[in-house]
Amino acid sequence: MAELLRAEWTKFRTVRGWVLTVVAAALVTVVPGLLFAAGSHSSCSVGPIEVPCPTPPVGPDGGAVEDRFSFVHQALTGDGGLTVRLTSMTGIITYPPPDHDKIVPGLVPWAKAGIMVKDGTRPGASYAAVLLTGGHGVRMQYDFTHDTAGRPGGVSRRSPRWLRLTRSGDRLTGYESADGRRWTEVGTARLDLPDTVQIGMFANSPGDLTVKQSETGGSIGQKRFTQTTAVFDQVSRQGTWSGTEVGDGPGETDWERYHRANGLVRSGGTFTVTGTGDIAPSRDGPVFEDGLRGVPFGLVVVVVAAVLPIAAEYRRGLIRTTVLAVPRRGRALAAKAAVIGAVTFAAGLAAAAVTAPLGMSLLRANGFVLLPAPLLTQVRVIAGVGAVFALVAVFALALGALFRRAAGAVVAAVALVVLPYMLAVFSPVPDEVSRWLLRLTPAAGLAIQQSVQEYPQVLSHYTPGAGYYPLPPWAGLAVTAGYAGLALALAIRAVRRRDA
Amino acid sequence: MRATIEVIGLRKRFGPTLALDGMSFTVEPGRVTAFVGPNGAGKSTTMRVVLGLDAADEGRALVGGRPYRTLRHPLRHVGALLDAAALQPGRTGRDHLLWLAHSQGLGAARVDQVLDLAGLGGGVARRRAGGYSLGMRQRLGLAAALLGDPAVLMLDEPFNGLDPEGIGWLRELLAGLAAEGRAVLVSSHLLSELQHVAGHLVVAERGRVVADTSVAALLAAGDRVTLEEAYLRLTGRRGDG
Amino acid sequence: MRRELHAEWTKLRTEPGAGRLLLGLVTLTAVTGVALTAGVTCPWDRCTQDTVKLGLTGVQLGQAFAVMLAVRMISGEYGTGLIRLTLAAMPRRTTVLAAKATLLTGLTLAGGAVAVAASLLGAGLLLPARGYPPPSPADGPTLRAALGSVLYLALIALISLGLATVLREPAAAAGTVLGLLYLFPLAVLLLPDPDWQRLLWRLSPMNAGLAVQATTGLDDLPLDPWTGLAVPAAWAAAALLAGGLALRRRDA
The missing domain is CATH 3.40.50.300 (P-loop containing nucleotide triphosphate hydrolases)
Known part of the structure; x- marks a missing residue:
């Protein structure tokens, strides 16, 4: 096999046009991402004055987070807990669809109200909370990314929800109850907390997300102000309570100014807490793979680069010389696939290794705060681009051997790899169709680029266009590998059976 | 054999x-x-x-x-000459023989030997095959047939x-x-x-x-x-x- | 040109590929349109989706077959060396290209008409149950979208023919045309500046050309429908001109 690989490698490298095509694939991959990064600017302003953009708070695990809510709290030293009764949870949503012309009462599904233990009031500090949501029942959440479901349902004066959160060393346990007597555990968390923490009631409400199609293609997500008001009583702890607007940024909406401000209104034992904002991993800001936007461009050239050598064999009758030299045709084709796979892997790897970090630093220089990606994830993304290049090349080569026609193979490979991606991010096809396109077609492998994680408990526009793929990275790559393997197996079978 | x-x-x-x-x-x-x-x-x-x-x-x-x-x-x-026109035009004649040689575990020295044998020594074999005359292609095909010194x-x-x-x-x-x-x-x-x-x-x-x-x-x-x-x-x- | 047309027609009809490609164009276009129409909904009880455009989305896929048909017509001849025979038999080279272009236009118009009609008929069967009226040929914008889509397919085929004549190598030709079609929309999304986005959108043969399919939200489009269709027409003219010049100047 080593001799075969060497022969195929010699065959490939001695045709200048083929080598140049692979180089072109790498260049075409680099350029769009860098243009995008260089052309994007971010600026922030308070009123008319431009200010440096605030750095998002960082959560306990180092990831950027959003951490904004109304917190009514007091200190808790050592072990202890808090029990409350939640009797009402209401809210407003500003300018929802379809007409975006009214402010309506209502809760967004992930509006939250409940009780929390937090390492101080600094945004991003470690916390655990047991809470009721607008549409997903009771949850136990901690440290921004962790979420455990409790009993579903809402709250009313007639059917209140009792919540309890206790600390015992580093162990926090959330409970809920319908009557304050029989308690069910919702979940537990082990957190590295200091001896003294803040404990209390909170309310918040993430922005209402609406998505509209842009007339130039793609979609635009918009978040509109929402607010939650929660009423607590039967509060188990006495003493003074202070109110903090955790993570409150500059500026207030008219609603907050004229109708209902965030914060605490206390009447005897009844606490009314109003809040806005989200407690979640941050979804805003460019991601590591934004520099890799040229990958679909590179893939088109990769397809051509892979089809050229195999199509030339058939067109020039060179296939007969190859088969004479290597009568075991399956091996000859496998060697060819290995060579084109290795070459395109190197091209993709090199292109990604240049463009992703460079794109990151360009975006940073242009004022963006990037969503962090761990080093291992970055390595996976960069190597993944190489892998996608290699698999698509093998797929295209196999189609070339099956069809023995260059145009047909190129069109089929591009239509199966690049077109689904294009339709998924650009076309007016429904989101669900987009997701299936990226599950079932060889384009699924592009998921290997995703550096950010999707959280079901965090409302965001999780679409391929925004960098979220329907399959996990390795599963996506496996789909593409499956296609490449299947096509290669069929091609090997065909060249074995056919007269050369 | x-x-x-x-x-x-x-x-x-x-x-x-x-x-x-x-x-x-x-x-x-x-x-x-x-x-x-x-x-x-x-x-x-x-x-x-x-x-x-x-x-x-x-x-x-x-x-x-x-x-x-x-x-x-x-x-x-076995050395065979079938269709001498079956060449990749962008590749030189010498490189054509080189990949064939590699597929048989042979080296570049043998390639130069058969090129001389086929009367394609000198600079000719280092030109792209696309510009070869019919006769030169035929000679290159013969060189390929002789490459492995077959019986x-x-x-x-x-x-x-x-x-x-x-x-x-x-x-x-x-x-x-x-x-x-x-x-x-x-x-x-x-x-x-x-x-x-x-x-x-x-x-x-x-x-x-x-x-x-x-x-x-x-x-x-x-x-x-x-x-x-x-x-x-x-x-x-x-x-x- | 009659002689050339006759010869090219004979060449085309005696090879089985063309018919299969046209069948592929019709099938893929119609199946995609019907599948997407089957999933149409009325969000918030407002049936405001552009069902005509959605039903004709298959054109974006079907055009790949038009590209293949065109590339094969010319690159296939270069691959087998048949082009030398063709040009020896018919020395008026631009006339040969014109004959090929005429035939290609005819074929894609015919295939496109069937594909578009099938897509809209399929949509017409599915839409009433989903709260939308079926598309009607009496409706001006619908008729424009249908006719425009057919013309669009022919224009894409002509762009492909011109570029394939320039590039000769079938893999490179097919890759270039598909890149032009499918990567332009992605490039539009890459641009951070909305003004640049709209500018690039106006240059992109697929973005601008398919504006002809829109029946709602026309005011938001960077170009009005017929002007949009002029963009692929300009590309086709430029590609054919370049192809004609290359064919005349170059050794066969």
């Missing part, structure tokens, strides 16, 4: 056409065997089946007693595109190769060119062998002075006159 080609009862059908209909003959070492017959007699198909390019519906073809497809380094056993040679129309000087050179080359004990099978229309080279004649028609005879016997059998006349007589193309 014995230097022979054995073709045993080959049958092959392309759609409605019966291309091979029980083709059988043996090519012995140490002489040039001319493989002749009218267009469509099945010469090329036979060669392609021997070389494992096409699969026969029935029968077997063996080189040195083994099917071609089982040979680990086939070009070291068996199968050449399909090797005189095509060669100038008179080239024809003389090839004749000498073929005679020399046979004299070294190799089995050489040459299909050609130019029987006159084979006259002084071929020691044996296999005549095919409609997919089977109609004559398998030594040239000396054929020429001695009658008063014919040229191979061509003898051939036409055999295939009944022309009367005795």
Whole structure:
């Protein structure tokens, strides 16, 4: 096999046009991402004055987070807990669809109200909370990314929800109850907390997300102000309570100014807490793979680069010389696939290794705060681009051997790899169709680029266009590998059976 | 490995056409065997089946007693010239031989040897094959056939595109190769060119062998002075006159 | 040109590929349109989706077959060396290209008409159950979208023919045309500046050309429908001109 690989490698490298095509694939991959990064600017302003953009708070695990809510709290030293009764949870949503012309009462599904233990009031500090949501029942959440479901349902004066959160060393346990007597555990968390923490009631409400199609293609997500008001009583702890607007940024909406401000209104034992904002991993800001936007461009050239050598064999009758030299045709084709796979892997790897970090630093220089990606994830993304290049090349080569026609193979490979991606991010096809396109077609492998994680408990526009793929990275790559393997197996079978 | 080609009862059908209909003959070492017959007699198909390019519906073809497809380094056993135009135009002639050499575990030194042998030494082989004349392609194809120093040679129309000087050179080359004990099978229309080279004649028609005879016997059998006349007589193309 | 047309037609109809490609164009276009129409909904009880455009989305896929048909017509000849024979038999090279272009236009118009009609008929069967009226040929914008889509397919085929004549190598030609079609929309999304986005959108043959399919939200489009269709027409003219020049100047 080593001799075969060497022969195929010699065959490939001695045709200048083929080598140049692979180089072109790498260049075409680099350029769009860098243009995008260089052309994007971010600026922030308070009123008319431009200010440096605030750095998002960082959560306990180092990831950027959003951490904004109304917190009514007091200190808790050592072990202890808090029990409350939640009797009402209401809210407003500003300018929802379809007409975006009214402010309506209502809760967004992930509006939250409940009780929390937090390492101080600094945004991003470690916390655990047991809470009721607008549409997903009771949850136990901690440290921004962790979420455990409790009993579903809402709250009313007639059917209140009792919540309890206790600390015992580093162990926090959330409970809920319908009557304050029989308690069910919702979940537990082990957190590295200091001896003294803040404990209390909170309310918040993430922005209402609406998505509209842009007339130039793609979609635009918009978040509109929402607010939650929660009423607590039967509060188990006495003493003074202070109110903090955790993570409150500059500026207030008219609603907050004229109708209902965030914060605490206390009447005897009844606490009314109003809040806005989200407690979640941050979804805003460019991601590591934004520099890799040229990958679909590179893939088109990769397809051509892979089809050229195999199509030339058939067109020039060179296939007969190859088969004479290597009568075991399956091996000859496998060697060819290995060579084109290795070459395109190197091209993709090199292109990604240049463009992703460079794109990151360009975006940073242009004022963006990037969503962090761990080093291992970055390595996976960069190597993944190489892998996608290699698999698509093998797929295209196999189609070339099956069809023995260059145009047909190129069109089929591009239509199966690049077109689904294009339709998924650009076309007016429904989101669900987009997701299936990226599950079932060889384009699924592009998921290997995703550096950010999707959280079901965090409302965001999780679409391929925004960098979220329907399959996990390795599963996506496996789909593409499956296609490449299947096509290669069929091609090997065909060249074995056919007269050369 | 014995230097022979054995073709045993080959049958092959392309759609409605019966291309091979029980083709059988043996090519012995140490002489040039001319493989002749009218267009469509099945010469090329036979060669392609021997070389494992096409699969026969029935029968077997063996080189040195083994099917071609089982040979680990086939070009070291069998050298073949089929379609000299089958070249990637962007690749140089030398690089064409280089990848073939690599596929047989041979090195660049052997490539330069056969290039000299085929009269393509010097700078010619370092030019892109796209600009080669028919004769140069033919010489490159011969170089490829000789690359593995094979004991068996199968050449399909090797005189095509060669100038008179080239024809003389090839004749000498073929005679020399046979004299070294190799089995050489040459299909050609130019029987006159084979006259002084071929020691044996296999005549095919409609997919089977109609004559398998030594040239000396054929020429001695009658008063014919040229191979061509003898051939036409055999295939009944022309009367005795 | 009659001689050339006749010869090219004979060439085309004696090879089985063209018919299969046209069948592929019709099938893929119609199946995609019907599949997408089957998933159409009325969000917030407002049936405001552009069902005509959605039903004709298959054109974006089907055009790949038009590209293949065109590339094969010319690159296939270069691959086999048939082009030398063609040009020896018909020395007026631009006329040969014109004959090929005429035939290609005819074929893609015919295939495109069937594909578009099938897509809209399929949509017409599915839409009433989903709260939308079926598309009607009496409706001006619907008729424009249908006719425009058919013309669009022919224009894409002509762009492909021109570029394939320039590039000769079929893999490179097919890759270039598909890149032009499918990567332009992605490039539009890459641009951070909305003005640049709209500018690039106006240059992109697929973005601008398929504006002809829109029946709602016309005011938001960077170009009005027929002007949009002029963009692929300009590309086709430029590609054919370049192809004609290349064919005349170059050795066969």
